[in-house]
Amino acid sequence: MSQSRLDVDPLGSSSRSVHFDSPEHMVRALGAHDEVLQVIEAEFSDVNLHVRGNELSISGPADAVQLTLNLVEEIRALAVKDTRITPQVVAQLLRMLGEQTAQRPAEVLTLNILSSRGRNIRPKTLNQKNYVEAIDNHTVVFGIGPAGTGKTYLAMAKAVQALQHKEVNRIILTRPAVEAGERLGFLPGTLSDKIDPYLRPLYDALHDMMDPESIPRLMAAGTIEVAPLAYMRGRTLNDAFIILDEAQNTTPEQMKMFLTRLGFGSKMVVTGDVTQIDLPGGTSSGLKIVSEILVGVEDVSFSQLDATDVVRHRLVSDIVTAYSRWDESRRSAGARPPHRAPAARRKIEAEAGPEGGA
Numbered sequence: 159m160s161q162s163r164l165d166v167d168p169l170g171s172s173s174r175s176v177h178f179d180s181p182e183h184m185v186r187a188l189g190a191h192d193e194v195l196q197v198i199e200a201e202f203s204d205v206n207l208h209v210r211g212n213e214l215s216i217s218g219p220a221d222a223v224q225l226t227l228n229l230v231e232e233i234r235a236l237a238v239k240d241t242r243i244t245p246q247v248v249a250q251l252l253r254m255l256g257e258q259t260a261q262r263p264a265e266v267l268t269l270n271i272l273s274s275r276g277r278n279i280r281p282k283t284l285n286q287k288n289y290v291e292a293i294d295n296h297t298v299v300f301g302i303g304p305a306g307t308g309k310t311y312l313a314m315a316k317a318v319q320a321l322q323h324k325e326v327n328r329i330i331l332t333r334p335a336v337e338a339g340e341r342l343g344f345l346p347g348t349l350s351d352k353i354d355p356y357l358r359p360l361y362d363a364l365h366d367m368m369d370p371e372s373i374p375r376l377m378a379a380g381t382i383e384v385a386p387l388a389y390m391r392g393r394t395l396n397d398a399f400i401i402l403d404e405a406q407n408t409t410p411e412q413m414k415m416f417l418t419r420l421g422f423g424s425k426m427v428v429t430g431d432v433t434q435i436d437l438p439g440g441t442s443s444g445l446k447i448v449s450e451i452l453v454g455v456e457d458v459s460f461s462q463l464d465a466t467d468v469v470r471h472r473l474v475s476d477i478v479t480a481y482s483r484w485d486e487s488r489r490s491a492g493a494r495p496p497h498r499a500p501a502a503r504r505k506i507e508a509e510a511g512p513e514g515g516a
């Protein structure tokens with residue numbers, strides 16, 4: 159285990175030293191060619207870092223030294239659990255340290271949900287960890303936030319975990335078949351061909367988490383079902399882990415229909431982004447109003463994620479933040495929202511039947 163020593167001078171400068179158990183342990187933490195150490199030096203330009211043997215010395219202004227030490231200790235804790243340390247991981251640790259929560263960042267980033275094809279699926283932010291824990295502790299969970307925050311991906315991982323642990327007998331994945339502002343028209347092909355483009359993101363996540371060769375067999379047996387929301391009408395879903403994705407594109411009636419499909423031994427996760435609604439103009443989003451309807455209902459949880467939880471390219475978080483600022487400035491100025499072309503429902507919905515109703 160690493161050890162640290164503190165020396166403080168009367169002028170407010172301090173020095174700390176961290177001792178690592180072995181050279182191998184130190185390399186895992188700081189990088190084979192000091193890549194991680196260079197990232198830390200870039201973040202804390204007023205702090206001096208010096209490596210000698212298995213010891214890292216940190217000196218400079220007391221506050222900066224303490225924050226650097228905290229960061230190094232979190233990196234060390236991740237390295238002990240064989241987490242690969244990258245500049246992105248360092249940035250996540252810094253952000254969480256800045257939030258000054260009671261929970262250690264390393265505890266958040268080492269919570270394993272699922273081991274799949276040689277890698278571990280874990281939450282990468284505190285909000286994501288809270289979301290995963292809400293799924294563990296509640297029957298119905300709403301994960302609401304912008305693109306890239308892991309809402310659907312983490313829910314899928316929990317569904318696969320529940321199936322593997324025999325907590326449920328099947329996984330049901332569904333989305334409303336609403337186009338994202340584009341008129342895709344009457345595409346040729348069978349009913350399945352028309353549905354597949356809407357459900358492709360769910361298939362992609364599933365292939366990330368399971369043996370691709372086993373998926374067709376499980377789908378043929380009904381253990382995994384991927385279907386448009388229209389197909390949920392009139393059903394009672396027992397012993398299942400059910401995920402409704404893109405729920406911002408449900409009407410209030412469709413949301414009620416879906417939630418009342420819940421059967422015994424089942425769990426539901428509803429995910430969506432209320433800033434990306436593709437319903438025809440004037441149609442209310444079921445996801446936007448459901449929090450008001452279900453307020454105070456026991457065993458229902460709402461998890462809110464935001465731009466700080468985006469785990470795609472760094473630029474995605476910046477884009478989400480920029481759009482949020484723009485929307486807020488327009489609301490403050492009393493401007494009308496820009497016109498959006500009505501999103502046409504595909505012919506498949508007419509063929510599949512209405513999604514509304516209880």
